[in-house]
Amino acid sequence: MPECKKNKCCADIKKDETADCPINYFQNQVENSLDYAESMKAEGAKIVGIMCEYTPRELIMAAGGVPVCLCGGSVEMVEPAEKVLPANLCPLIKSTFGFSLLKENPFLEMSDLLVAEITCDGKKKMYELLAKMHPLHVLELPQKPEDKDAFKHWVAELNKLKTALEQRFSVKITAKKLKEAVRVMNRERKLKRELAALMKSDNPPLTGRELLDMKSLISGMPEDFKQYEKALKMLPGRKIKPAAGKRVRVLLTGVPMPHGAERVMDILEENGGLVVCQENCTGLKPILEDVKENTGDLLTAIAKKYFNIPCSVMTPNKKRLVQIKQLAAEYKADCVIEVIWRTCITYDVESVLVKKMTEEELNLPYLKIETDYSPSDTARIALRVQALYETVKGRKSSGRFEKKKTRKGR
Amino acid sequence: MYFAGVDAGSRTIKVVIIKGSDLTVSGFGIVDQGVRQAVKAKELLDKVIRNSKIKIKDIGGIVATGYGRNALSWADSKVTEITCQAYGVKQEIPNARMIIDIGGQDSKIIHLDSNGIVNDFVMNDRCAAGTGRFLEVVADRLEIKLKDIGRYSDKAASPSKISSMCVVFAEAEIVGLLAAEEAPENILAGVQNSIAKRICIMAGSGFKGPVVFTGGVALLPGMKKALQDCLEHSINVVKTPQFTGAFGAALLAAKDKY
Numbered sequence: 001m002p003e004c005k006k007n008k009c010c011a012d013i014k015k016d017e018t019a020d021c022p023i024n025y026f027q028n029q030v031e032n033s034l035d036y037a038e039s040m041k042a043e044g045a046k047i048v049g050i051m052c053e054y055t056p057r058e059l060i061m062a063a064g065g066v067p068v069c070l071c072g073g074s075v076e077m078v079e080p081a082e083k084v085l086p087a088n089l090c091p092l093i094k095s096t097f098g099f100s101l102l103k104e105n106p107f108l109e110m111s112d113l114l115v116a117e118i119t120c121d122g123k124k125k126m127y128e129l130l131a132k133m134h135p136l137h138v139l140e141l142p143q144k145p146e147d148k149d150a151f152k153h154w155v156a157e158l159n160k161l162k163t164a165l166e167q168r169f170s171v172k173i174t175a176k177k178l179k180e181a182v183r184v185m186n187r188e189r190k191l192k193r194e195l196a197a198l199m200k201s202d203n204p205p206l207t208g209r210e211l212l213d214m215k216s217l218i219s220g221m222p223e224d225f226k227q228y229e230k231a232l233k234m235l236p237g238r239k240i241k242p243a244a245g246k247r248v249r250v251l252l253t254g255v256p257m258p259h260g261a262e263r264v265m266d267i268l269e270e271n272g273g274l275v276v277c278q279e280n281c282t283g284l285k286p287i288l289e290d291v292k293e294n295t296g297d298l299l300t301a302i303a304k305k306y307f308n309i310p311c312s313v314m315t316p317n318k319k320r321l322v323q324i325k326q327l328a329a330e331y332k333a334d335c336v337i338e339v340i341w342r343t344c345i346t347y348d349v350e351s352v353l354v355k356k357m358t359e360e361e362l363n364l365p366y367l368k369i370e371t372d373y374s375p376s377d378t379a380r381i382a383l384r385v386q387a388l389y390e391t392v393k394g395r396k397s398s399g400r401f402e403k404k405k406t407r408k409g410r
Numbered sequence: 411m412y413f414a415g416v417d418a419g420s421r422t423i424k425v426v427i428i429k430g431s432d433l434t435v436s437g438f439g440i441v442d443q444g445v446r447q448a449v450k451a452k453e454l455l456d457k458v459i460r461n462s463k464i465k466i467k468d469i470g471g472i473v474a475t476g477y478g479r480n481a482l483s484w485a486d487s488k489v490t491e492i493t494c495q496a497y498g499v500k501q502e503i504p505n506a507r508m509i510i511d512i513g514g515q516d517s518k519i520i521h522l523d524s525n526g527i528v529n530d531f532v533m534n535d536r537c538a539a540g541t542g543r544f545l546e547v548v549a550d551r552l553e554i555k556l557k558d559i560g561r562y563s564d565k566a567a568s569p570s571k572i573s574s575m576c577v578v579f580a581e582a583e584i585v586g587l588l589a590a591e592e593a594p595e596n597i598l599a600g601v602q603n604s605i606a607k608r609i610c611i612m613a614g615s616g617f618k619g620p621v622v623f624t625g626g627v628a629l630l631p632g633m634k635k636a637l638q639d640c641l642e643h644s645i646n647v648v649k650t651p652q653f654t655g656a657f658g659a660a661l662l663a664a665k666d667k668y
Contacts, residue, residue, distance in 0.1 A: 387492035
């Protein structure tokens with residue numbers, strides 16, 4: 001059993017003081033995933049890289065593939081990418097591409113296929129360059145979810161993906177395999193949802209950063225499931241420092257924070273906040289809904305689940321606002337903080353609506369943080385975050401000072 | 411009991427001491443920022459205490475604010491300049507709804523609710539266009555003393571158009587204007603209009619008044635006019651615009667005790 005390396009994360013776990021705590025297990029998420037990918041590949045499984053939560057991992061798994069997330073979170077990969085890509089581009093796209101240029105991402109290098117989801121324009125055009133180096137299947141997303149033919153188009157796209165997987169890997173995606181894959185993914189989503197729900201407590205037993213780290217690059221890893229179950233048993237009652245009760249409860253929304261790009265999360269939590277809810281693609285957004293299992297037409301059921309993800313590339317994207325509203329209430333958020341990777345146009349423009357809804361309907365303070373992977377603006381972001389937390393506290397205690405002042409008859 | 415607010419800004423350090431019982435100002439001082447800012451700030455604080463004819467033991471609390479606040483280990487607590495500005499302004503102009511604060515290194519817009527509590531804020535500190543530093547650079551280039559800027563820009567017959575969003579590029583633009591023998595007062599007025607435009611964008615469309623102008627740049631007469639013209643709204647300049655942050659910090663120090 002691996003020994004606990006970071007005392008701070010399991011020091012407060014009562015039942016299992018020094019043994020392997022689940023939070024620690026996930027500190028090695030990259031190594032865990034790599035070990036798994038290598039052993040699966042040795043057994044003949046295909047590695048399939050994905051770069052978006054719209055891709056149904058179920059289809060890949062049913063084709064005997066191992067779906068692995070390739071979204072780059074490393075600042076080190078941004079500069080190399082800028083030798084080819086424009087500097088004025090989202091850091092996630094640049095980092096993902098930089099990994100490919102330098103052949104530094106072992107998962108990308110061992111991938112038998114990439115599924116390239118057309119979400120934003122930056123990704124779409126980057127895929128054309130990526131396709132020169134890797135086998136790649138383009139998955140087109142509808143953009144007007146309210147249109148009558150949007151869903152039909154999406155189902156057709158998934159059918160094309162299914163055929164592509166079958167032909168490339170010389171397999172047949174049977175109903176039985178698909179059903180099993182759906183079962184695995186539903187279970188993973190449920191476990192992750194339950195973990196996230198621990199943050200609803202007035203004294204959450206883990207930090208937002210710890211929760212963010214409790215994932216792997218690969219879905220459906222059996223050891224992960226064991227660790228999630230263990231965490232659900234062990235974590236309730238754990239105490240975090242500084243005490244959760246004194247911290248400002250943050251609902252985080254906006255862009256995903258891939259592995260390596262957690263800097264803003266740390267700034268939020270090191271300055272007196274606790275991120276209780278993550279409404280983004282590395283948080284709750286892709287796992288709130290499951291695939292309906294008891295149905296004759298599983299592909300349509302799968303399509304339905306993914307079709308419902310409220311990403312800013314969709315227009316209109318009304319569901320995201322409804323979702324933020326519900327989550328803010330469920331998780332008792334004190335404020336909403338939106339993170340935008342610089343030049344992420346769809347999230348940036350949509351932030352106008354999120355801010356308006358937050359201030360007018362939730363009556364909560366809102367802060368938008370626009371940044372990239374470089375640490376140069378850490379102090380600037382911290383100042384804004386501190387000011388926002390002061391605003392939250394000021395609103396909560398407003399009136400107190402003034403009353404006393406009047407009494408003193410100034 | 412007395413309370414002190416220390417605003418360690420990017421260009422200057424300001425100290426304000428207030429009397430806890432009635433929140434009136436007992437003393438204040440200002441000094442240019444330097445390398446050893448914690449020492450500089452402490453020296454200034456000691457000087458203001460002496461000038462106020464009180465003793466250090468009479469100080470019931472010290473709140474630090476401004477960029478350098480975290481370097482002032484002897485302060486009892488640290489509060490951001492956004493919250494401090496709001497407190498300082500509210501004390502002087504209780505019904506204020508928007509604050510324009512232009513300092514040496516950044517500019518900010520703070521929206522207040524009807525109780526004077528911060529509702530929302532926008533900051534510009536990524537570039538120096540839109541800050542006092544911009545004016546410094548330009549005044550230097552035009553060989554005009556900073557304090558005389560207002561007098562010059564008042565005389566401008568037709569303000570130049572300065573469109574660069576970056577001080578370095580704006581400086582190049584100004585070199586071009588000088589080469590074309592444009593009058594310095596027109597260039598200065600153009601720069602002030604350019605800063606005002608950036609502030610207007612930050613203020614947004616739905617702001618509420620009264621609007622209060624604070625920070626060192628508020629000392630320059632031409633800026634108030636440039637902002638009023640751009641915002642199409644009247645602007646109040648507080649009596650001592652450089653000290654609002656330190657004053658707010660002192661009020662917050664008193665708040666914990668009273």
